[in-house]
Amino acid sequence: MTWLAIRQHRVRVVSMALLVVLWAGFVTVERLYPGIRGISAGLFPYLPLVMGVFLGAPLLSREYERGTHQFAWTQSISRSRWLAPQLGTAAVLALVTTGLVTALIWWSLRALPPELTGALPFTWTLFALALGAFWSAVTRRTTVAMGSAFFGVAACQLMAEGLRNRAAREFGWSPATLGAVEAAITAGLAGVLIAGAWWFVTRRDPG
Amino acid sequence: MSDGMSGVPAFEAAGAGLRYGRTWVLRGCFASVPQGRVAALVGPNGAGKSSLMRLAVGLRRADEGEVRVFGQPPRGANLPRVAFVAQDKPLYPELTVAETIRAGAGLNPRFDVQGARKRLDDLGVPQRKRIRQLSGGQRAQVAITLAVAKRADLVVLDEPLANLDPLARHEVMEGLMSAVAERGLTVLLSSHVVAELAEVCDHLILVSRGRVQVAGDIEELVSAHRLLVGPSGTTPAGSYDVIGRSDTERQTTLLARVRGPVHDPRWTTRELSLEDMVLGYLRAPEAVLAPRPVAL
16 A cells, blocks of 8 residues: 555655755765865765665564554555555655766766666665565564665675676676676666565565 | 355364464364354463464464365455454554554555544544554554454454553443444454453353364353362262362362253252353363364
């Protein structure tokens, strides 16, 4: 039920709006003092971490921890139909935030670095969110899911960095090809993780 | 909802079992509650009452046997027919009462918004307050109101009176019974305090040590049991089963299920309260009185 999902995300919507506002302020400073230009773009890799930790990780564990899954799952709709708007709301919120931040970086630099071009920032956001939601469904503990999401996303970013360099060296791929392949892989992993979270919610019995 | 299937039990457990990991918390449970009854699920703490309720509302699937609600498993298209209030009355604490009603309306096609608002007004629960600001009694009323407003045919309440003061207990019970009278609901409610259920319930399921020990109509159960008191060293003549006995120097007291009159001038026969009967069975865990229902 979409209204409930959006209502439950209200605090997180406000937090993401604040984050965008802060970022906008920082980018404005960058435009006033061109010498520091590029710092906000360098902060971008932390954005997927924020998505995984604050939007993904609490998604299901908060229900388990407060026992409200017993309320949500004994209404008239199936768990799948309950889960879809929850994931959907978190995904839309994460994608809009990422889009706004990417636009702000473009406004500052008048160009986007390779890791921020095309679908790449959005697939990374979705991947981080999905990883957080997956750990949320598996561990049922917000703090544990947050930690797992944080280190999981950070480790994947490091691995991606290594793989990117290696692919560029050994296959001689252009940045565009690299970006497309990376986007496809992150999007695919996000899909797998969402399917995993769905499986745990609908197929595994709550304790 | 009358659907011409009034013969189908509202709730039925057919050899149902449930385990957490390798530990079975319920094993081979047989019980059936006819439609329109107010059934008490009683038993000591940790006996498996909550587990049986989780099976009834589809939060868990039986690991053996089957649980049926109006003849169907409590899943999918059958979910609208069952409402559940879990033990801690879980509701979203950051939502206001009005928002909680709105959530209920969005999650249930048959939800009675007007009825829920009116009931909470009558009970004096302020709808602009957040759930976390309510007292325990008010919170219980909101949770039960939502379950009733779902217009389910079976309402399952896990320890609805726990953590409530006596006045709130009375009000919660009164509210529930008025809803039962209005809507002709079947109710399954649990408690470890038998006394608070005796007045309102007409059906009993006694759970102990992970199985259903006694199940049936309360009046029939109580009238089938007698307390037999007589001199020690003797046994009364007649047709009965002894559930429990206690001996003092001079006299023997038997808790018995009688099948016919007990003729013995030295023995007196006394009627039992529901509570005494339940206690008797709890002291004699090997005595089982749960007729196996005919499989559908």
